[in-house]
Amino acid sequence: MAIERNGVILIDEEGRRSDGRKWDELRPIHIKVGVLRRADGSALVEMGKTKVLASVYGPREIHPRHLALPDKAILRVAYRMATFSVTERKKPQPSRREIELSKVIKEALAPALILDEFPRTAIEVYALVLQADGGTRVASINAAALALADAGIPMKDLVTAIAVGRIGNYIVVDLNDLEDKYGDADMPIAMIPVTDEITLLQMDGTMTPEQFDKCLEAAKRAILEIYDLQKEALRYRYLQIKKELMEEQSK
Numbered sequence: 001m002a003i004e005r006n007g008v009i010l011i012d013e014e015g016r017r018s019d020g021r022k023w024d025e026l027r028p029i030h031i032k033v034g035v036l037r038r039a040d041g042s043a044l045v046e047m048g049k050t051k052v053l054a055s056v057y058g059p060r061e062i063h064p065r066h067l068a069l070p071d072k073a074i075l076r077v078a079y080r081m082a083t084f085s086v087t088e089r090k091k092p093q094p095s096r097r098e099i100e101l102s103k104v105i106k107e108a109l110a111p112a113l114i115l116d117e118f119p120r121t122a123i124e125v126y127a128l129v130l131q132a133d134g135g136t137r138v139a140s141i142n143a144a145a146l147a148l149a150d151a152g153i154p155m156k157d158l159v160t161a162i163a164v165g166r167i168g169n170y171i172v173v174d175l176n177d178l179e180d181k182y183g184d185a186d187m188p189i190a191m192i193p194v195t196d197e198i199t200l201l202q203m204d205g206t207m208t209p210e211q212f213d214k215c216l217e218a219a220k221r222a223i224l225e226i227y228d229l230q231k232e233a234l235r236y237r238y239l240q241i242k243k244e245l246m247e248e249q250s251k
Contacts, residue, residue: 003168003170005183006182008178008182010167010178010182010183011167011168015170017167017172017176017179018179019048019176023170023172023173024173024222025173025174026047026174026222026225026226027047027048027049027050027174027176028046028048029045029046029226031043031044031045031046031142031146031230033147033149033150033233033234033236033237034150034240034241036055039055039056039057039147040056040057040058040150040152041055041056041146041148041149041150041151041152042054042055042056042147042150043143043144043146043147043150043233045142046139047135047139047142048133048134048174049131049133050129050131050132050133050136050139051129051130051131051139052127052130052136052139052140052142052143053128054126054127054128054143054144055125055126056123056124056126056144056147056148056150056151056153057123057124057126057151058073058118058122058123058124058151058153059073059118059121059122059153060121060122061120061121061122062121062122068119068120068122069119069120070119071116071119072115072116072118073115073116073117073118073120073121073122073123074121074123075106075109075110075113075122075125076106076122076123076124077102077105077106077124077125077126077127077144078102078124078126079101079102079127079129079137079140080094080098080126080127080128080129081095081098081128081129081132081136082128082130082131084130085129101136101137104137104200104202105125105137105140105141105144106125107199107200108141108190108199108200109125109141109144109148109159109199110199111156111192111197112145112155112156112157112159113148113153113155113156114153114155114156117154123151123153125144125147125148127143127144132177133177134163134175134176134177134178134179134180135162135163135174135175135176135180135188137161137163138162138163138189139161141160141161141190141200142160142226142230144159145158145159145160146158146233146234149234150234150237156192156194156195157194157195158193158227159190159191159192160190160191160193160223160224160227161188161189161190161191161200161223161226162174162188162219162222163180163186163187163188163189164215164216164218164219164222165179165180165183165186165187165205165215166183166184166185166205166207166215167179167183167184171214171215173218173219173222183205184205184206185203185204185206185207186204186205187201187204187207187219188200188201188202189201189216191220191223193223193224193227
């Protein structure tokens with residue numbers, strides 16, 4: 001049975017979603033690490049039509065100095081949406097939602113970082129949404145984790161995130177914008193795969209306990225799939241660096 005909301009068919013008669021995917025199918029994901037020369041670390045993550053560019057600067061001296069912590073680095077995160085990232089031009093000043101998501105992304109990343117190796121410094125993370133089509137916070141977490149690794153920041157492991165949700169009785173993975181707006185529930189999740197630690201769990205909407213368990217199980221499977229893509233992108237980046245060093249030495 002098809003599910004239609006506000007004139008939009010979210011699930012068709014064959015159980016396919018608005019973009020043709022199955023319930024547990026991820027959007028096409030493209031990842032590139034080391035895309036900015038002037039940042040200490042950077043990454044570009046595309047999840048479907050959602051595109052996020054993340055950059056990392058630091059560890060570096062903190063200003064003003066009285067904010068410095070004697071035993072560890074301060075993590076600063078700024079999430080922003082480009083004015084051209086949505087259909088109607090966004091105002092350039094940070095919105096309340098952007099400020100809130102900056103805090104959410106920071107709290108999702110912090111448990112994976114070993115900040116006590118860099119006392120009295122700051123590590124700054126910037127996540128810029130170039131194009132938005134749902135799942136911008138999870139794409140930002142995925143990109144920021146890669147940028148931190150590219151910058152050489154010590155970490156327990158990468159942080160990997162995905163948004164799952166409910167449309168009627170269907171549990172769906174990697175929500176797009178239409179599913180986010182018109183679905184019955186949206187649940188972004190971030191994890192440290194190597195420890196199985198959940199660093200972000202939010203939910204907008206309602207689910208039964210059984211539906212929640214199914215969502216969590218589906219999210220973990222999707223996270224492991226994205227985690228493999230993250231590791232492969234980092235591996236490719238390091239092979240590039242190795243090749244460049246060998247070419248320089250041979251000159």
